[in-house]
Amino acid sequence: MSKKISGAEFPLAKIFSSDFDYVIPSYQRPYAWTPIQAGELFSDLYDFYLKEDKEDTYFLGSVVLIKDEGKPQSEVIDGQQRLTTLTVLLAALTNRATGQIRDAFHRYLCEPGNVLEGLAQKPRLTLRERDRAFFKRYVQDVALDELLGLDPAQLDNESQRNIQANARLFLQRLEAAFGTDTQAATQFGGFLVQRCFLVAVSTPSQQSAFRVFSVLNSRGLDLLPTDIIKSDVIGKVKPALRDDYNDAWEELEVETGRDGFAEVFGHIRMIYAKDKARRALLEEFRERVIEKVPSAEELVTKVIEPFTQAYLVAKHAQFVSTANASEVNALLGWLNRIDNSDWLPSAMRFLAEHDSDAVYVCWFIKRLERLAAFMHVCGHDVNGRIERYARVLHALEKPHSMAQPVTAVELSDVEKQTFLQHFQGEVYLMAARRRSYLILRLDSFLSDGAATYNPAVLTIEHVLPQTVAAGAGWATQWPNIADQVHWRHRLANLVPLTRRRNSQAQNHDFERKKTAYFGGKQSVSSYVLTTQVLNTPSWTPAVVEQRQRDLLEVLSNSWDLK
Known part of the structure; x- marks a missing residue:
């Protein structure tokens, strides 16, 4: 398979044609554009449309796709917010039109199908599983009046509420701009599909597509390495279990926040690798973690889930126990005051396995805070800290308990003496x-x-x-x-x-x-x-x-x- 990266500028008439069959992968963020972003887009388009030069073209930005040359299947790496919003705008124009004009607009929303060309009838854009049926039912089948009649509070998620709000916005803006003048609205629609362009950057390689996305400074919402890792992992889960694992993954992401979840993956990499990261998280996590775990299901249930829960306890000082909880959480509070998070992998590894032993947790976290404070006060650099914590992580892989605790977390006599000397200076x-x-x-x-x-x-x-x-x-x-x-x-x-x-x-x-x-x-x-x-x-x-x-x-x- 060729790894060639190709890019070309296409009018929306081509972007929303049988040349492209867009799918939003499950690891992508939900649709997040609000009427603020949608309103800015409409204003930019309408102001440009009113210019005297009717031959000038409007550039809408770029989309990054995983796509084999000559095949329509297109996995959207970057650009889902624009593609979804433009689809809603085209649906609003379709909603106002009648007869042949309505049919013409609707072709940009759905592939009508052609038996002779082997084209099945289907939507041009397929959203994430959670919003797919909703988007098809109300937007791509142009049931906007029904959509606006739904109670926003009863919709399943924020993505669907954004879709509804933006559909209402576009209908209102089109009414304000054109009223009952169907010819003027049709001319605006012609401008949209003929004179508005997107650059489609395509590559058959996921890694290459992600690299392209990383260097493009577009107006889309950022992907994180964890989004790509999610695609790898959830895609390997047994089909019957995939929805449950996807939901579990998203719950963890909601609990930690996207940036916090990315931090969790960096710490899991350290737990497994026990050395300083030298390459991108995406590459190192695949090599140092994913390849070490027997199955995708086990990676989620025995690695990502328990370590994420341990991260939340450590990061937010939320240890729960009938004994020692206040002391442990106070110590975790002090650890979080330190200007680095290199201590977190050790805390996560310990808490994921021993959180039910409150006495041992208190013993360990007390010594971990002392170790972290020692390196913080004495000014150890990142290499020294990682090397020292690696000793703790190695020790945590061996059997240990309160009866035979992990001694690697203790300060040596030399470290104690060095600590005392810094107090005296x-x-x-x-x-x-x-x-x-x-x-x-x-x-x-x-x-x-x-x-x-x-x-x-x-x-x-x-x-x-x-x-x-x-x-x-x-x-x-x-x-x-x-x-x-x-x-x-x-x-x-x-x-x-x-x-x-x-x-x-x-x-x-x-x-x-x-x-x-x-x-x-x-x-x-x-x-x-x-x-x-x-x-x-x-x-x-x-x-x-x-x-x-x-x-x-x-x-x-x-x-x-x-």
């Missing part, structure tokens, strides 16, 4: 996300987990100012510049605030800074760390040194780093 000079995570996590340890942290604004401020002016009160308490330099950016001298920086207040003396800046309008703070400072009578090198020891002890005990 100049924390303020860390990247903002790493610094904020450490300080808020420390604050949560001090509050025994009772505090919640959702500030619209978070700043980390110095108690001892970064710059001590000569002759100021701070200079009296901190006469040794070396002490100032040593403690300025360390943990003990930092407090979290839910307010924007005030450059002048930063240099106030200690008492004024506490009351006017750290404590806010009511002289209280949302943070235990800041409240401790508010309750401290003086801020000297000895006070800060003791505070540093105390805070390091809290971190060491809470994360079990000794």
